[in-house]
Amino acid sequence: MTKKVITLGEVMMRLSTPGNERFLQADQFNIVYGGAEANVSISLAQWGVKSYHVTAFPDHDLGQVATNYLRQMGVGIDYIFTSEGRMGLYFLENGAMQRASKIIYDRFDSAFANFDGAEVDWDLVFDGADWFHWTGITPALSQRAADMTLAALKAASTKGLMISGDINYRRNLWQYGKRPLEVMPELIRYTQVIVAGMADFENCMDITAEDYEEACIQAKKDYPQIKYITTTERDSISASENGLSAILWNGKNLLTSKKYNMTHIVDRVGGGDAYMAGLIYGLLHLLDQEALEFGVAASVLKHSIPGDANLVSLAEVNSLVKGENVGKLLR
Numbered sequence: 001m002t003k004k005v006i007t008l009g010e011v012m013m014r015l016s017t018p019g020n021e022r023f024l025q026a027d028q029f030n031i032v033y034g035g036a037e038a039n040v041s042i043s044l045a046q047w048g049v050k051s052y053h054v055t056a057f058p059d060h061d062l063g064q065v066a067t068n069y070l071r072q073m074g075v076g077i078d079y080i081f082t083s084e085g086r087m088g089l090y091f092l093e094n095g096a097m098q099r100a101s102k103i104i105y106d107r108f109d110s111a112f113a114n115f116d117g118a119e120v121d122w123d124l125v126f127d128g129a130d131w132f133h134w135t136g137i138t139p140a141l142s143q144r145a146a147d148m149t150l151a152a153l154k155a156a157s158t159k160g161l162m163i164s165g166d167i168n169y170r171r172n173l174w175q176y177g178k179r180p181l182e183v184m185p186e187l188i189r190y191t192q193v194i195v196a197g198m199a200d201f202e203n204c205m206d207i208t209a210e211d212y213e214e215a216c217i218q219a220k221k222d223y224p225q226i227k228y229i230t231t232t233e234r235d236s237i238s239a240s241e242n243g244l245s246a247i248l249w250n251g252k253n254l255l256t257s258k259k260y261n262m263t264h265i266v267d268r269v270g271g272g273d274a275y276m277a278g279l280i281y282g283l284l285h286l287l288d289q290e291a292l293e294f295g296v297a298a299s300v301l302k303h304s305i306p307g308d309a310n311l312v313s314l315a316e317v318n319s320l321v322k323g324e325n326v327g328k329l330l331r
Contacts, residue, residue, distance in 0.1 A: 003284050004050040005131040006079075006161075008152055009037030009138050010112035011055050011066050012088040014269075014308060017260030020096040023104075029091070033069045034308025035136045039270045040202065042309040043277030043298065045074035047317075049284075051074035051106040054125060054152070056115035063087065063111070073309060080126050085111035092269065095239030096225050098131065101268070105172075113141040117148030131280060132156040134191075135166040136204060140173035144181050153190040160284075164193035167200035174271055180204045192227045193283065194219075195276060216249040227251060228283070230292070232275055232299065240265050244300055246275060248292045255289050257296040265303045273312035274302035297321045 015029035041051035053075050057063030059082040066087070068293040071077050088107035096100035097123065107113065126132065133154065139211065140144035156163055165188065173178060184204040201207040201215045209215035216229045228250055235243035245259035278298030282291025297320040 002048065002050055003131065004052070004129045005041065005044050005133065005280065006052050006125055006129050006156070007037040007041045007133045008053065008054040008149065009035050009135060010088050010107065010110060010141065011038045011053070011057070011070070012090050012107060012318075013062065013066070014090055014092060014108075016092040016094065023093050023102070025076070026093075031308075032268060032307040033171045034322065035192050035225065036137055036168065037133060037274050038070065038075070038281065039308050039310070040075040040133055040277040041075045042070075042311075043274055044281060046312045047084040047277075047281055047313060049281065050076065052079055052125070052129075054079040054120065056081045056112045058085060058111040079099075081115065081119055083111040083115040085109050085114040088112060089315060090150055093258065094267065097238050097240055100239055104270075107141070110141075111117070112144055114289055115148065115325070117142040117151060117270035120148075120152075122152055123159075126156050126159040126161060127252060129156075129159070129161055129198075130284065131164065132161045133164045133166075133276070133280065134187070135186060136168040136180070137170065137173065137198075137286050138171060140180070146187075150188055153187055157190045162193065163191045164195075164276070164280060165191040166195040167194070167204050168272075169200045169203045171203075177228075181206055188223055189225065191223075193279075194229050195231060195232045195272075196229060213249065213254045213304050215324065218253070220251065221318075224311075228288075230279060232272060232296070237291045244266070244271075244296065244303075246296045246299075248279075248288060250288050255292050257292045260296065260300045262300060267306045268303055270308040270310060271302050273308070275299035277310065287309060292323050 017026040045051040088110035091104040093102040139149045149217045163284050230248045232246045241263045248255045273290045273297045278295030282294040298317050301312045
């Protein structure tokens with residue numbers, strides 16, 4: 001039976017310098033659209049999952065273009081709304097060799113940050129759904145966005161959905177007077193699958209530990225509903241070459257994935273979202289270790305694709321998991 005997944009979050013216009021140009025050199029930008037949660041929906045849509053994204057855009061042409069983009073990517077647009085405010089933007093300078101990539105956000109007073117979700121019928125949104133995914137980016141944007149996230153989580157929990165949250169602590173986003181520890185714990189209490197690194201544990205869950213497994217065990221004590229905790233592990237040799245693997249704690253064991261060496265990276269933005277989408281797909285269809293390997297392979301492939309979205313097929317991900325056709329010319 002086809003699964004149905006709902007995501008919630010802001011979609012921004014991304015403006016990237018051509019190739020590896022610096023901001024100081026650029027006289028034009030390449031435009032795509034993306035956002036952490038929408039990127040997850042797009043990946044899942046490529047793999048045959050019914051994916052719907054809940055968001056708000058300004059009521060003008062840029063909002064329509066972003067809506068059209070989601071539709072083109074196979075994501076359901078039934079729950080897209082309009083709101084007062086502007087289109088959120090971010091600017092990307094792709095790094096190369098030992099020069100790091102740079103991102104500049106310009107999302108203050110965006111339509112999504114101003115959206116309170118009062119128009120959303122959450123019972124309708126979650127009707128027949130299997131999974132709801134959110135990230136810590138949304139409650140960091142505004143009190144309205146935090147309140148909307150909580151309302152969505154309560155409704156999804158009542159409907160019995162599996163809920164995942166990428167904690168994604170970003171200090172610079174929390175600018176509306178609340179600290180993460182005042183907001184995030186209540187949201188996490190509705191969440192069964194969390195993506196969290198050590199900084200996320202400390203800043204959003206008030207957990208300090210000597211190692212990752214110890215942090216997971218403490219998180220389970222504090223949040224008994226948690227079933228899985230995961231994070232990716234990246235070795236940055238340069239902007240162009242990284243090692244990537246992931247770990248998944250399933251309440252009993254700490255599972256470790258295969259480690260990939262990624263050379264000649266094209267675009268690492270969205271790599272974490274690709275992993276999250278792969279893990280969701282895997283946990284819906286596969287065993288725990290298989291789900292972990294599927295997620296990492298999906299993320300690795302994303303690093304070969306320009307833009308935010310991971311436009312790869314199930315066959316391509318499974319082929320990489322099995323070590324088949326790696327880098328070959330397929331005819």
